[in-house]
Amino acid sequence: MAEDALEREESLSQIPSYVKAIPTGREKGVFLAVDLGGTNCRVCSVNLHGDGTYSLVQTKYPIPRPLTVNPSYKPLFRFIAEKIRDFLEEHPESDIHDGSPNTNGSHLRREDFQKLGFTFSFTYEQHSLAKGSVMFWDKGWDIPEALGRDPCEMLQEGLDELRVPVLVVALANDSVGTLLTRTYTSSKGGTSVRTTTTIGAIFGTGTNAAYVEKLENVKRLHHRADFQTRQPEDLMVINTEWGCFGDGQDGLLPSTEYDEILDAASPHPRQEMTEKRISGLYLGELLRLIVVRLADENLFSMSLHPESPVYQRDGIECSLLSNIAGDDSNDCLQAIGYITDTFRAANVSVDDACAIQVISKAIARRAARLAGVALAAIVVQCGQRRESPPMTSSSLLSSKTDTARVDQKPILETKASSSRSTYKNGFSAMCRRFRAFVYGVVRSLGLGWLLRPAMAAKKNSGAPAVISPKPQLSSSATMTNDGDDVGAIEVGVDGSLIEFYPKFEQEMREAVRDVLGPDYDEKRLRIGMAKDGSGVGAALVALAATMQNET
Incomplete structure (x- = not known):
């Protein structure tokens, strides 16, 4: 299937990025970058030091919802242009043209404008390093007028209208940028060894991946x-656009x-089928739909406020799943606190919290x-299924990185205000129905293994089981980069x-x-943030575009 997509020019996946040179870590320069994601727009100034390190100044701007679902592209791209202007006014040190105006381009030749790389985190067909066309929107966005248009041209139009002396010279995908950034930072000044960053992947609001392919196969x-x-x-x-895998192929995905x-309720039914099962934009909604069903069946002991986010489409964010899953205690006090606050719920019981935790972990x-x-x-x-050596090229230079695992950052805890509820008359019968429903949901997700500890505990004790699955850590999850680099695959990842x-990794x-x-x-698969x-990836693509005269 991958080979077919590399052959067919009309394919919506396996999209060439036109990035043909991988960073060595020796790259230098100051570039602007804009990262347009599903929730925020980040404007960055990136200073590549040439030794695998960089300095970054950035500002994040939330994107107003009316701009993301709009018949016209102009409001969105004017908004981005305004934020670039605001950023340069707030950070004049980001303007590399000493003594030049940074809000009025009338005194500068166009070729002297500050160069900008544009990370556009939506599906587009790329025609060169600096040109592409929007294919379709995902992440809940829908801007019909932008379809078929070049993101760089639309942004440049907004910049020119505001007379901002910035030139958009490169179009980058977020997963491509992640791959390039990981390669640059792991290269340590370009020391050549036998490992290469092959893959970059995003697991945030959306999901996607990029990898290094032999041009002969494209x-x-x-x-x-x-x-x-x-x-x-x-x-x-x-750029694989793997979020679209399964589109138009019913039954291919669980x-x-x-x-x-x-x-059915999404802006693009029967599209982005893989993304709807992986990306953070949708996981909270899956949990919400299940909780609504439980509430409708009167299987909770807790009560929900009539205006609870549970009753609002997209009312539950993916971060709640992380918070609930992070509670390893037997009494689920932290989870109870999160549920009480987020759901606007009262009298949340331990069974309520444990059931929601099991479903969150299953999703x-x-x-x-x-x-x-x-x-x-x-x-x-x-071609690295077995012990084959990595692809080599003079442009593929990297070295050992400091760590090969994703460090799990502590989750902020809220004070748990609820305690264990007492059983009421007839509550035991309701709990049995409740538990049966939860088990059915978990099994339908293909995760019946989660139920084994609880079933064993129930069989041994005869008491109601509290489900708190704790999969064993794999030894590779905490490995370092020591050892032989032959055939190593270094994977750069990003996303909340x-x-x-x-335990996502x-x-x-x-x-x-x-x-x-x-x-x-x-252990050859070395995953690192x-x-x-x-942002840094867009700067690296802007550098490549400048060097290749693709402006």
Whole structure:
């Protein structure tokens, strides 16, 4: 399937990024970058020091919802242009043209404008490093007039209207930017060793991945004149758009009635089928739909306020799943506190909290395992299924990194205000129905293993089971980069889901191991955070565009 997409020019996946040179860590320069994500717009000034390090000044601006669902593209791109102008006014040190005006371009030649790389985190067809066309919107966005248009041109139009002396010179995907950033920061000044960053992946509001492919395999570009002189060692970074996997292929992905309800209510039904099972934008909504069903069946002891977010579409954010899953206590006091505050609920019982915790873990575990399957597919496509050496090129230079795991940051705790509720008359019968419903949901998600500890406890004690699954840590989850680099695959990742959700990386790794088989040396897969990947990556693409005269 991957090979077919690399051949078919009309394919919506395996999109060439036109990035043909991988950072060595020696790159220098100051560039502006804009990262347009599903929730925020970040404006950055990136100073590449040339030794694998960089300095970053950035400001994040929430995107007003009316701009994301709008018939016209002009309000959104004018908003972005205004924030670039505001950023330069707030941070004049970010203007590399000493003595030049940074809010009025009348005294500068256009070629002297400050260069900007644009990370556009939506699906687009790329035609060069500086040109593309929007294919369709995801993450709940819908701007019809932008379809088929070039994101760089739309942004440049907004900048020119405001007379901001900035030139958009590069178009970057967030996963491509993450791959480039991880390569740059892990290169340590360009010391050549035998490892290469092959994959960049995003697990945040949306999900996507990019990887390094042999240009010879990208047959959809072979007819172009500028690729006629390609060499066997030439490479191309590919944007997989894996969030679209399964579109138009019913039954290909695991599905529940809650997936169907969520999909039918989305702006793009039957599209982004993988994204709707992995990305943080949708996981909170899946939990909300299940909680609504439980509440309608009167299976909770807690009571919900009539204006509870549970009754509002997209009223529950993915961060709640991380917070609830992070409570490892037997009495779920922290989870009770989160549920009480977020759901606007009263009298939340331990059984209520434990059931919601089990469902939260099931939803996130399915997301992580599907991500692991997709990651394993890229490993196979890269030809590194077994002990084959990595792809090599003079442009692929990196070295050992400081760590090969994602450090799990502590989750902020709120004071738990609820305590264990007492059973009322007939409550035991309701609990049995409640538990049966929860078990059914978990099994429908393909995660029946979660129920085994609870069933065993119930069988042994005869008491109602409190479900608190604790999968065993894999030894690779805390490995370092010591050891042989031959065949190593370094994966740069970014996004709040993999950064904050407990054991997301571990579950993803286990899925990779399940797909590739027990003989696969999973320690070769070295996963590390590529913080600020979208911004720094856009700066690196802007540098490449400037050097290749693609402006």
